[in-house]
Amino acid sequence: MGHIQVPANGEKVTVNADGSLNVPNTPIIPFIEGDGIGVDITPVMRKVIDAAVSKAYNDEKSIAWMEIFCGEKAAETYSGDWFPAETLEAIKEYVVSIKGPLTTPVGGGFRSLNVALRQELDLYVCQRPVRWFSGVPSPVKEPNKVDMVIFRENSEDIYAGIEWKAGTDEANKVVKFLQEEMGVKKIRFPQEVGIGVKPVSEEGTKRLVRKALQYTIDQDRDSLTLVHKGNIMKFTEGAFADWGYELAREEFGAQPIDGGPWCSFKNPNTGKEIVVKDVIADAMLQQILLRPAEYDVIATLNLNGDYLSDALAAQVGGIGIAPGANLSDDVALFEATHGTAPKYAGQDKVNPGSLILSAEMMLRHLGWNEAAELVVKGMEGAIEAKTVTYDFERLMDGAELKSCSEFGEEVIKHMA
Numbered sequence: 001m002g003h004i005q006v007p008a009n010g011e012k013v014t015v016n017a018d019g020s021l022n023v024p025n026t027p028i029i030p031f032i033e034g035d036g037i038g039v040d041i042t043p044v045m046r047k048v049i050d051a052a053v054s055k056a057y058n059d060e061k062s063i064a065w066m067e068i069f070c071g072e073k074a075a076e077t078y079s080g081d082w083f084p085a086e087t088l089e090a091i092k093e094y095v096v097s098i099k100g101p102l103t104t105p106v107g108g109g110f111r112s113l114n115v116a117l118r119q120e121l122d123l124y125v126c127q128r129p130v131r132w133f134s135g136v137p138s139p140v141k142e143p144n145k146v147d148m149v150i151f152r153e154n155s156e157d158i159y160a161g162i163e164w165k166a167g168t169d170e171a172n173k174v175v176k177f178l179q180e181e182m183g184v185k186k187i188r189f190p191q192e193v194g195i196g197v198k199p200v201s202e203e204g205t206k207r208l209v210r211k212a213l214q215y216t217i218d219q220d221r222d223s224l225t226l227v228h229k230g231n232i233m234k235f236t237e238g239a240f241a242d243w244g245y246e247l248a249r250e251e252f253g254a255q256p257i258d259g260g261p262w263c264s265f266k267n268p269n270t271g272k273e274i275v276v277k278d279v280i281a282d283a284m285l286q287q288i289l290l291r292p293a294e295y296d297v298i299a300t301l302n303l304n305g306d307y308l309s310d311a312l313a314a315q316v317g318g319i320g321i322a323p324g325a326n327l328s329d330d331v332a333l334f335e336a337t338h339g340t341a342p343k344y345a346g347q348d349k350v351n352p353g354s355l356i357l358s359a360e361m362m363l364r365h366l367g368w369n370e371a372a373e374l375v376v377k378g379m380e381g382a383i384e385a386k387t388v389t390y391d392f393e394r395l396m397d398g399a400e401l402k403s404c405s406e407f408g409e410e411v412i413k414h415m416a
C-alpha cells in the first residue's frame, strides 16, 4: 500500500537526453529521515537548506520535500517492510533525493540497507569530498592541506556481500568446489571456514574511473590516484589499477610518464597537465597523513573507499562533517558518511554538518550554486564563531556548546 504523499505544490526534476537536469523552481525532493540520529539531523538539514534557498532566490525557488521511507520508520509504516518497493521507485522517478543514515535490521534478510539501495539503483559512484573548514579542530598539524575527493566504487568488491557462513552446506560446497575443481590448496582450515567472494570487473572499474577522470577535468584538479592492494590481490585490486590506467590511455589520451604505468594528459579545457598515478592502499593511509597535498581526486574499490573516507574525515574534523553522494548515470542519492550513532539518537546533540554538506552537494547538483554558497558561508561562520556541537566543542578552546538544532540556527544566522 502506498504511504508516500506527493506534495501538491512541487514538480518533478527530469533528465534530458544529454544527461543534464531540468530543475523546476519548486522541485520535489524525496528524503529518508534515517534511523538513530536521523531524527535529529534531518529536520535541521531541511531547515538550513530551506533558509539558504529562500535567501538565495528571494523566495522564487523552494524545495517541495517529500518523505519516503526506509529502515525502522518504513518497518513501522509498511507493516514490517524495511525496504518498500515504492521507496525505490520514488528515488528513481524523482531523480535527486537525500537520506539520513540507516541501521541494518537484525535478521531482516539484508546485510545493509544502504548497500542494498546502492545495488538496487546501481548507484555505482560514491563521491565523498574531504576538505578542511577554517577553525575546525583536527589531530593533524596542517589540515588545510587536505583537499581530496574520493570516488569509491559502490557496487562490487567484497562489500557486495557474497559470502557464506562457516559450517553451512553452502560454505562447504564452495570449499569443495575450490579444492576439487579449482585445485585450491591454500584454505588453511577448510572444515569450519566462512568464505566470501570479491567480484571486480573491467566494466565496473572503468565506469567509476571514467567518472572520476571527468570530474578531475571539469573541476580543474591536478591528479587522479588509483588506490588498490594489487600487490596481493592481483586479479581484483591489481586489475582495478590496470583497467584504470588503460582507460586513462584509451579514452583520455594519457601518455606514460618515464615508461609508465603513471601517465598524464592535458586537461582539454585548461591545457593543464593531469597526472594519473597509483598508490597501494596501506601506504595510502600513511600518505594522506604525511603528504596530503600530493593527493587530489582518488578512485578506489568499495572497501578501501569505506576505510579511506572515515580516515580522511578524521583529519578535517571527523565524520560529523563528512558529506557524500551515491550516483548512477541519472539518479543521485545524497547521504552523510557517518552512520546512525545510536547512543546519541533523539538527544538533539550530534553534528548535523555532514548531512547539511551532503545537501550542499545536492544543491550544486541541481545547479543551485548560489544557495550552496550560502550554506558554506553559514557553516564557516558558525565554526569560526566557535558555536559548535559537542564533537568540535570538546576539541576547541573557548568554544560555546550548541545542540544539533542550535547549530543549525547558527548556520542560518551566519548566511546573512
Ligand SMILES: NC(=O)C1=CN([C@@H]2O[C@H](COP(=O)(O)OP(=O)(O)OC[C@H]3O[C@@H](n4cnc5c(N)ncnc54)[C@H](OP(=O)(O)O)[C@@H]3O)[C@@H](O)[C@H]2O)C=CC1
Pocket: 037, 100, 101, 102, 103, 104, 114, 318, 319, 320, 335, 336, 337, 338, 339, 340, 341, 342, 350, 351, 352, 353, 354, 391
Ligand atoms: N550510510 C549509512 O547509513 C551508514 C550506516 N551505518 C550504520 O550505522 C550504525 C552505527 O555505526 P557505527 O559504526 O557506530 O558508526 P557511526 O558513524 O554511526 O558512529 C561512530 C561514531 O562517530 C561519531 N559520529 C557519527 N556521526 C556523528 C555526528 N553526526 N556528529 C558527531 N559525531 C558523529 C560518534 O563518535 P563519538 O562516540 O566519538 O562521539 C559516533 O559514536 C551501524 O548499524 C552501521 O551499519 C554506518 C555507516 C554508514
Ligand SMILES: O=C(O)CCC(=O)C(=O)O
Pocket: 102, 104, 112, 113, 114, 115, 306, 309, 337, 339
Ligand atoms: O551500510 C552500512 O551499514 C555501512 C556503510 C558505510 O560504512 C559506508 O557506506 O561508509
Ligand SMILES: [Mg+2]
Pocket: 306, 307, 309, 310, 337
Ligand atoms: Mg563507512
